[in-house]
Amino acid sequence: MILKNVRLVSVKGLFSGDDNFVQYRLKKLIPDRKSIKLMNRTVQLGIVAARMTLEESDVWKKFPPSRRGMFVSASPAIRGQDDLHNALMASMVEGKFSYKSFAEQGRTHIHPLWLVRGLSNNILGFGTAFWDFQGENMNYCQGRSGGKHALIQAAHAICEGRLDVALVGGADSLIEAEEFLHKPCAEGAAFALLVSSKTDLKLDLDSIEKHEQKLSELGAGSWSIAFWKAYESNKCVLMTE
Template sequence: MKAALTGRAWRTPLGSGIDEVVDRLLAGERAAQPNARFDARSYACTLAATIAAPPAPSRHARFLRRMGLYAVEVAAEAMRDAGVAGGDRVGLFFGYGGLRAHWDDLMPAFEHQRADGHGAWERGLALLHPFWILQHLSNNAHAIAAQELGARGEGATYGGANAGAQALAGAIRALAAGAVDVALVVGYDSLVEPETLVELAARGSAVSNALAAPYDMAAQGFVPGEAAAALVLQGSGTARAFIQALDGADGEKGEPQPALFGRLVGAIARPGDAVDGCGLALPSFDAAERRVVADITGVDAPLCCIMSAMGQIGAATSVVQAIALAELLQRQCMPPLAGLREAAPGPLRPILRAEATTHRSAIGLSASAPGLAGIVRVELP
């Protein structure tokens, strides 16, 4: 089933306004810079693509960390953009990167502890926020957004690096089954925190020294990023675009194998679709991705990469791709692959500078460990 996209909002490393971000994508800008969240000079990856503007002041800051506050903000904005209100038939579908123990909370609380636990409170546990465990719940932002917006219909919270694709697919299935009339889909994640940077370095996924674009001959890893995005889907109504989505996993410890992409792309992609690639900037993965996709879209399909501009944004990826691709297709213009200097050989045609397009559909791909993948297809009415 295709669902109608009727409202959208986001917070990204390229800005918070829809037009602002799309203009910067078309200009070929790249958000990578020294990590602005904390001093990362001792980490293997010192670069990051971060959201510049802080969340608006909120009474929910007692329970939500920074990314959760962004998620509630964009959820409300997307509802306003769609012109819909809450109710019993409004479902809420959240995609979140997953439950993580945040080191900036834990390290001060545990660095002076003793093995026998003596004086644990005085030695640091007293430093933990009284709502610390509540702040770590993966469905916190979902629950608060549902209460704030009066979204009382069916819904779910999904976890993992492809949780945005899961949330989109779940929302579309709920609309198709008649379980809800309106589905609000939110994806949010940050890969720029200490605990994620250490993991990315251990996997060899994040760039360490020279910065190069995905699908470039010099590619050697991606830039960690962060984003929160929301869109409203309906079964009918005036649509900005129509959305399809699928998610999948193959059990790999690292990035998924090409066969998983072949299954997902084969299920919903069509010949002639433009392509927004995963952008992992891992040469062997990039090459395999291009071959599998080209078997469906055709070898000359244009290839862009929103994640080259924004950095890898985890669970927010598919939601951001759906919004961005809808806007780009409406403008009849595709963005350059930000930072690309020397394109690696292979099928699909990397876009070197912003170009006019007559494409009316595009697919966006995402992938991460452990063996997770997602695809979203966007088609103009």
């Protein structure tokens, strides 16, 4: 696959299957410590990977915020949260859901920011605020295919002149979901920085797919992490004139 008029500046990520993963103390790497309480694990992973990618190069700072965009693949992270279960349990009367109990008891079990924490587009919300990316953006929630789609759409946005810079990637944390999915699950995130260029970017999709097959279930972060892994092995990305 060839992406026209874009240059890949950097790709960085973190993956729970890697030996050095434990060294990432995520909360210490979030740019604004006060925001952490509003971030679920997926968002924290995404923000850290995005930060690592941006720290590789200052080139993005040369472009105005309105020409900097962000494209993300992520999942909503409301599953498995005990506060939700507790709220719903408190709303049950003799096995039936009761709106009255819900109004009087159930809702008191939920934190006011429960919805905010679970939103899939929070990587975008926080990331764009941290680094002042005000341009075109998209948030995809389509499982493993999301990362590839996000990269292609970001490249189109640059090629078609709507952006000069795109921060694009995916994140997911499926560790808690392992018991429901009944297969090995992982967590991680990876981001790439694209800028407008006279050169094209050629991707070896087969190589990326092979890397993806080696990974445990990574949901919306899967393709982006495979892309980062393939990039680091120097087998998937070529710049063409």
